Structures are given as structure tokens and as C-alpha cells.
Amino acid sequence: MGNRSIITNIHQNLIVSCQALEDEPLHGSEMMAKMAQAAKEGGAIAIRSNSATDVAAIKKQTGLPVIGLVKRNYSDSEVFITATLKEVKELLAVKPAVIALDATIRKRPNDEVLKDLVDYIHENSDALVMADIATIRDAEYAIECGVDMISTTLSGYTSDSPKLEGPDFKLVEQLAKISSIPVIAEGRINTPEQAQKMLDLGAWSIVVGSAITRPQLITQSFVKGIQMNEALPSI
Template sequence: MNKDLLQPLKQSIIVSCQAPVESPLHDPYVIAAMAKAAELNGAAAVRIDTPAHITAVRQKISAPIIGLWKQQIPGYDVYITPQFTHAEAIAQAGADIIAIDATLRERPHQEQLTTIITRIHQELGKLVMADIDTLEAAIFAENAGADLVGTTLYGYTKATKHLTPPGFQLLTEMVQKLQVPVICEGGISSPKMAQQALKIGAFAVVVGTDITGIDAKLKAYLEGLGGRD
């Protein structure tokens, strides 16, 4: 594992370059172009979903890639790189850091979080970013061996669906309790909010929709104009 990868991320912006499956932007070439534009304009790293997109991005940029693979497995809510086999695929595609769902929800086929993280470290030689929703999950993920922990799933699980990102209170508690780098991800929609996250103590801030989410941003504009199509 190369923990030196983390130092350039300190106090930085990481850009999540993703798009809905039904969007024309959900194309490896387009995602790679987004990632290259992000790198050229100062992003310290990018966050990319699926092996195909990671492969395309790896060919275009030298900045670190936080890779993930969203997979819906029947009977389970865990969907961000839910199993080791998914982590293996994105590592082979070129990801430097593997992002995994580290909530306390039941995991597919009894693959325990500690086991998955250990295997990613030992068999793939990659760092692990734990995507969590609560402080309890964050502490558990750190104890399980995660190299960095993000607020990614705050507001997106049954335990937190009544809450709206960004989770600045959760971020504050994580900064106080954890020893590993804490990443603020989710709901960052302005430079001022990113600055606030860094002031709280975030190691880095992930921005997605507000930079690369054309589909969601346009829908928000249209809704703001009275639901025009």
C-alpha cells in the first residue's frame, strides 16, 4: 500500500465524476474527459464508478483515482463496492484507493467489513476509503482498518434518511474521534461550504453534483422555475 498517496489530498478538492446510467454522460469517454478537466483545473484526485470508467480515466490522468463499483444485490442495501470481487475488479482497472460501503448494514454473503478491508490491503495492495453514515459506523470502520473515512452515505440510509447532507455535525464528531483522515462528501454545493468543511477539520472535500452533475443540476433549475420540462 502506498500511503504517500494521501498527502497530496490534504486540504484539497476531490471531484466525483459520475453520471446516471440513463444519461448520455454515462460514457467512459465523457467521464474520462470530466476527470481530465478536473485534474487540469486543480483537483487533487477523482472519484470514479465502474471498472470501465476507471479504465478510461486511468488512461487520461495521473492523479489518484478513488474507485468504486455500485452494485445492487437483491436483499441487501449495501451497494458501494459491496464485495471483495468488486474491489478486485476496480483495482485491476486502475483505482488507487478503493471506496466501500462501511455502514453497519447487513453485508452480502456474510463478507465482514474487517475481512474485506484486510483482503484489499493484503491481496490488492490498495488503500481503503470507508463510506459511512453515522459516527458509530465511522469508528467501526477505523477499527476495521480503513485508511480514510468519508461522510458519503449520511442522509442516504434508513438510519439517516431524515437528515440532509452535508453532515457537518457528523464531520465534527468524526474529526474529534478518529485518527485516520476524514473526508467530507455529500451535499457540498458551493466553495463556501467546502471551505467550512475544511475549517471543521476535513482532510479533503469531495464535490460531485455541483461540478459534474449536469442532469441533476438542470432538474433543480427547472423545478425552481416552476417545474417546467
Template sequence: MTKLDTLRGGLVVSCQPVDDGPMDRPEIVAAMAAAAVAGGAAGVRIEGAANLAATRSLVSVPIIGILKRDLADSPVRITPYLADVQALADAGADIIAYDATDRPRPETTVAILAAIHAAGALAMADCSSLADGKRALAEGAAIIGTTLSGYTEETAGRAEGVDYDLIGAFHDLGGFVMAEGRLNTPELAGKAMAAGADAVTVGTALTRLEHVTGWFQHAVAKAVEARK
């Protein structure tokens, strides 16, 4: 069974704690990933080589690796450098995700894809638009994801809710479609699969405890205020 067969029809859990928060440690990220797999996750998405290496020792499911950077001269944050690709591959990534948008970047998407393939990994294109997905498939990406819909200047108007239209459009392209972005409830995840996704990635609602706690705290505070 291929890595894509393993992921098809399944849930990927993005184990990315809040940056510099109390859970932002490799051993905790790895434990999150192991817990997700115990709960039925078909794969995990991990940021950073150290986190990935720690996770690789605990799980056998496919790992999607990314490395985030904040660059002064580019809006691209996800796996922008060739060296990032190699670091993730060395740490044990089966699949390496990269920013597939058409924006200024230190390395071309063609070069990033070539490095991923040379490292023996599959490539996942984190896209924001239909054009991104078409280009990524033409360049050799194995997975096209809706990850960046709503997070680029071009798609800023889509930042509310799940981009089901893009999921459906990607499905029509014929590639392996990963629905990702603002999938905060089981119902939304199910709707994403119905819209044409091959797999669904969920992150914040499962692994960012500070954010989810805030959702509940806000609801409790609002109810208390209404009783006054």
C-alpha cells in the same frame, strides 16, 4: 509524497453521471475527470471498472474507485463483493471505497478491507455514523468518509444539509476525514474543511448536469410564476 498527502487539503471530484443518461459513457467520465483535474482537483472518485480504466489513462492524480450494485438481499450498494475490489484494482484504482455501515451484506467489512490491502490499494470507508468510523479505523481503513450520513435507516433524519457534526466527530478520532454528501456550493465545501475535514468530495454539483440544470430551471420557473 503519499496518496493521502496528495489529497490532504484538497478537492476530490466525484465523476458519476446520471445512470443511463447521455453522459454515462467511459470516455465522457474520463473527460470529466481530466477537466476536474485541470480545474485543480487533487483526486477523483469514479464508479465502475470501465469508467475507471478510461480515467486512469488520462489522469495521474489519486483515483478513488467504487462499484455500485443494487442487491436483492442487502441495502449495501458500494463495492459489496471481493470480486468488485479486484476489478477496481485491476482498472487502476489507488484507493477503493466500500460501504462501512453495520448492515446485512454479502461480504464482511473485514474481508473487503483485507482484499483491498491485498490488491495494494488504500481503503476508504463510506460511513453513516460515528460508530461506523470507529469500526472502520479499527479494521484498517485509511480514510473515513461521511458519504452515507442520511442514507441509512439509522441516519435518515440527517438527509437535509451537510453533516458537520459527523465531520467534527470523525476529526476527533484522528483518522483522515473525507467530507462527502450534499456539498453543493463552494461555501459548504469550505465550511466542511473548517469543521475538520482533511479533504472534500463534491459530485452532483459538478458532474450531474441534469440535476444542476433542474436547479436553475426550477428557480427560473418560480421567478416567472411570481411575475404573473
């Protein structure tokens, strides 16, 4: 597989997630390409991006390897990250280095099966497959289906995973000990210290998104912090 070198390149390095949904201020491929360029200049080694159009724009702008996904809601399933073959084909058309998809044990739309999607990607491209998981059980299932790497993206966002304020350090530590493939730490990593802790626990690399690329959320965190300070009694 031609893209396998990305596994070596991302080791102990930072991947930045550049995503903005339709209801967000920075939505649009031109904006995301510029955001990705800023991440590249800051030292990001790869970009994670939503939609085929954004993937294509970011590849052209930065030349960095892109981890592509498509978020789409379906009425018959909670799975929405590259949920079906339709989304896989959209991504294959723009040739991302990696395709990320929901690899939880949850029912997929149209009763599609994870292993079929993984096999299709491997048989029809040189793209690798990143499995977005929430639990150890999900990870074991994904590995059985032949994925190339695991990301803890969905921890805290499924009914069977813990709801945490911060990153799921425990899950990353457990996976690093048992997984035969790289474990990517992703989800609520908000500081360089948290990122380094993930690497110390055995994460292969780190994905950071909102803390870098969603200014409305970054601003919100400052506003909340100020309001909390104002609420403290004066001494």
C-alpha cells in the same frame, strides 16, 4: 503501501466525483474520462469514479489518483458500494490508488464481512481503503476493521442517519474530533462556501460530485430556483 502519499496530496484539496449511471445522459467511460480531465484542469487533485472501466479510462486520461468503487445492487442487502469481494477484485485489476466501499454496519450481500474485504485489499495490493459511512457508529466500526480513511458519503442515505437538505456538517465536525484517520467530507456539498466550511470543521479533504459533474441536476436546480421566483408575488 505505495499509495500512502495520496493522503498527503489530498489534504485541504478537492476530490471530484465523476460518475454517471446507466440511466444518465453522460454514462460511458469516454464521457467520464473527459469529465475527469475537465475537473483536473479546474484544479481537482484526485477523482472518485464508479466501475473498473471508468477507473481505467480516467487514469489513462488524467494521470490523477483515482478512488474507485463499483455500484451494484444485491437482493439480500442494502449495501451496494463495492459490496463484495467480486467488486473488490474487479477494481484491483485496474489498480486504483484507493478503493471505496460501504463500511456501514449493515448486513453485506452473501454475509460477507467488511474486515475481510479490507484485509484482502491490503494484502493483495498497495491500494488504500476509503470507508463510506453514515454515522459515528459506522465510523468506529470501519476504523476497527482497519480502513485508511473515512468518507461521510452515506449520511442521509441509511435508515439510521439524518435526512438533510444540505451537507452533514455535524457528522464531519464530530468525526474530525474523534477519528484517528483522515475524515473526508462528501455528500450534498453544493457550493464553495459549504466546502470551505467542511475544511474549517476539520475535514481532511472534500469530495464534490453532482454540483460539478451532473449537468442535469445542476440545470434542475436553476429551473427550480426560477420557478420559485416566479411564484413570488410582485410588489
